[in-house]
Amino acid sequence: MTTAAALAAFGPDARLRTTVETAGRLDGRGRVLGDVYLVGAGDPNLSARFAPGRPTAAFEAMADALLAAGVRRIEGRVVGHEGAFTGDGRGSDWTWEDLVWGYGAPVSALSFGDNAIELKLAPGERVGDPAVLDIAPFRPPLEVISNVTTAETGTEEDVRLDLEGADRVRLSGRLPLGGEWEGLVAVADPARWAATTFAAVLESKGIRVGGGVLTSRVALPVDRRFLAAHDSEPMAEIVRVVNKESQNLHAEILLRLLGLRVEGEGSASKGHEAVLAFLRRIGVPADGWGLVDGSGLARTDLLTPHGLVSLLEAMDRHPHAAAFRDSLPVAGRDGTLEKRMRGKAAEGRVLAKTGTLNLANALAGYVTTTRGDRLVFAIVVNNHAGRAKEAVEAIDAIAVALASAR
DSSP: OHHHHHHHHHOTTOOOEEEEEESSEEOTTSEEESOEEEEOOOOTTOSSTTSTTOTTHHHHHHHHHHHHTTOOEESSOEEEEOTTOOSOSSOTTOOGGGTTBGGGOOOOSSOOGGGEEEEEEEOOSSTTSBOEEEEESSSOSSEEEEOOEEEOTTOOOEEEEEEOSTTEEEEEEEEETTOOEEEEEEOSOHHHHHHHHHHHHHHHTTOEESSOEEEEOSOOOTTOEEEEEEEOOOHHHHHHHHHHHTOHHHHHHHHHHHIIIIISOOSHHHHHHHHHHHHHHTTOOOTTOBOOSSSSOSTTOBOOHHHHHHHHHHHHTSTTHHHHHHTSOBTTTSGGGTTSSTTSTTTTTEEEEEEEETTEEEEEEEEEOTTSOEEEEEEEEESOSSOHHHHHHHHHHHHHHHHTOO
C-alpha cells in the first residue's frame, strides 16, 4: 500500500533534494560566517547503494560544490536538519527486540547509510582466540565491544548482541572455526550521524568546521541561501528498493513523505490518511484493515488477502502500473525471491512482494501462466505452528501451481 500510494502521489520521475544551506555570509577569505545546514528531504538512499564502495558519495559531491563556491572554513556549526518529519522515529507497536536491528532503524528526514551499522565477525586463528570484528560503513556512531571467542569446528554458533545505552553495543558468545556472523545494528540518532559524517567529509576536503555538529527540527532561517544540493534517484527506483529488498526504513520514510505531500505534515498519522484516501480513490475496500506503520513490521498491522488482491488489480490499471510491477521481486531472479522457485514454472513468471515476521509469511503479486493469462494472487499464513520454511514451501507450491496453469 505504501509504495503504490507513493508512486501515485509523486509519480515515477520525482526526485528528493538534500541541500546544504546557510544564513551566514561568505566573506572574502572563504569563511562562512554562521551555521551551515544539511537539510534532509527524506532521501532514503544517501548510502553506497547507487555508488558501490562509496557510502559518502553524495556528501563528497556537495563538499566539492562548496569548494567550488570558495568555501574553506565554516565558522559556525554543521546542523543536521530533519524538520521535514514530525513525531516518533520508531513505528507504533514495534517490539523492543526489533529496535536494535537495522530492519527496525528509526526514521529521519535526514538518513544516511540506511541508519544502520554493519557488523561482521570471523573466527580467530585458533580455538579460544577472540573473534575478528569488522565494522562498516564510514565512522560508526557506536562503540562496539566484542567478547566473542572462537570455538571448535562444528560447534553451534551462539552470538548475542546487547544494547548498552544509546551509543554502545556488546557482542558476546562463540563463533566456530569456519563460521561467520553478520548483523545490521540500528543507529539511535540518524540525523546526527549524517551531519557528523558530512562534517568529516568537509574536513577531509580541506573545509574546516569551527563550531561542531548538532541536529535541529526547528524552522530554518528565512534569509538562507543554497550552497549545494544532491538529487535522489527517481521515485520509481526508490520504490524498487523498498519492494525488491523489503526495506522497512525506506517504507517508513515514504509513509511520512506521503503525509507531507498530501496532507501537509510529515507524520505517520498523516501518511496513513493519505494512503487511505488513495485506496478510496482507486476503489479498494479497506474494511477490516488496520494500518499501524508503513512497512508492516508492527504486529498489529491488519490486512486481508482480498484487500491485497483488490489493490493489485487496481494498480494493474493505474497509469504507473509498469513502474509498480517492475518494483516487485521476480521469482528465481532477484530481490527477496531470488533463491525461491528457481528452475520451476514460476521462475520469471511470478512478480510478488514477500512478507515475513515471526509466525507470519506472505506473498502477493502477479503471475503469468504458461498459457499466457495474467493472474493476481495473495497468500497469507499466520500463526503457523511448524517451521517458517514449511510455510514458505507451501506458499511457493501454490505460486508454481498458478504459473503451471494451461
